[in-house]
Amino acid sequence: MGDRIELDVPARPEYLSLIRAIVTMIASTGSKLPDPRIEDLRLAVTEACANAIDAERRKPEAQRMPIVLRCDLESDLVAVEVHDEAGGFDPDALVPHPPVTKPDRLKFERGLGIPLMRELTDHLEFRREGGGTTVRIEISAHLRTA
Amino acid sequence: MDLGLAVREEGGWTVLAVSGEIDIATAPSLREKLHALLADDRRNLVVDLDDVGFLDSTALGVLVGVLKRARTEGGELRIVTTQPRVRKVFEITRLDSAFDLCSTVEDAVRGTRE
Numbered sequence: 328m329g330d331r332i333e334l335d336v337p338a339r340p341e342y343l344s345l346i347r348a349i350v351t352m353i354a355s356t357g358s359k360l361p362d363p364r365i366e367d368l369r370l371a372v373t374e375a376c377a378n379a380i381d382a383e384r385r386k387p388e389a390q391r392m393p394i395v396l397r398c399d400l401e402s403d404l405v406a407v408e409v410h411d412e413a414g415g416f417d418p419d420a421l422v423p424h425p426p427v428t429k430p431d432r433l434k435f436e437r438g439l440g441i442p443l444m445r446e447l448t449d450h451l452e453f454r455r456e457g458g459g460t461t462v463r464i465e466i467s468a469h470l471r472t473a
Numbered sequence: 474m475d476l477g478l479a480v481r482e483e484g485g486w487t488v489l490a491v492s493g494e495i496d497i498a499t500a501p502s503l504r505e506k507l508h509a510l511l512a513d514d515r516r517n518l519v520v521d522l523d524d525v526g527f528l529d530s531t532a533l534g535v536l537v538g539v540l541k542r543a544r545t546e547g548g549e550l551r552i553v554t555t556q557p558r559v560r561k562v563f564e565i566t567r568l569d570s571a572f573d574l575c576s577t578v579e580d581a582v583r584g585t586r587e
Binding site: 340341343344347366369370373374377380381439440442443446447 | 497534562
């Protein structure tokens with residue numbers, strides 16, 4: 328078993344840059360991921376946390392909960408789970424975007440985050456947990472070709 | 474942390490040099506600035522992302538929205554970046570085919586696409 332680090336972070340956008348800085352330091356301290364993969368992790372975790380923060384922000388302020396990050400560290404694999412308590416979310420219900428060659432593609436200003444996360448990660452999983460959603464992001468040390 | 478947003482004119486184009494990290498915390502100020510420029514009749518825009526250390530899908534959404542509005546009004550939006558990490562975000566979302574990605578502001582103003 329590798330090391331596990333857990334963090335509770337207030338569900339506020341201004342903490343995203345702090346989350347990125349901490350996750351980057353955790354991954355570079357506790358694994359041997361090369362820099363380009365740490366970059367992928369940094370972006371994928373930001374996307375997951377932004378979705379979690381958005382979901383929490385739709386609740387009345389008094390009911391908002393912190394988002395929870397669990398980082399599991401192996402030498403050649405980092406898994407980060409991002410959990411919110413903001414109800415369920417069905418990623419399969421997302422409408423796929425038209426191809427970028429179609430003029431209609433520019434109608435889509437939102438919903439770019441999950442396709443981006445799928446491209447960046449070795450494994451991406453959404454599951455219902457407690458009163459909300461957990462997103463699991465796995466990034467291995469192996470370089471991916473875009 | 475706030476975004477740095479510096480506006481200048483170059484060769485008939487309005488150049489917005491952005492510095493900092495663009496995510497859901499800071500994207501609203503970028504959107505506001507770009508829409509204010511369009512409202513001020515500055516329809517040919519260059520967004521210089523060379524000093525941007527991080528950009529997520531929210532930033533792409535803002536740029537797509539502004540590109541669409543600029544083109545509707547007869548203008549254009551070009552992006553400057555040499556940073557591989559920023560370029561990669563455009564490439565994996567395949568938005569590199571929707572935007573003119575340029576290496577320098579001079580190239581963007583001249584219309585030299587890579």
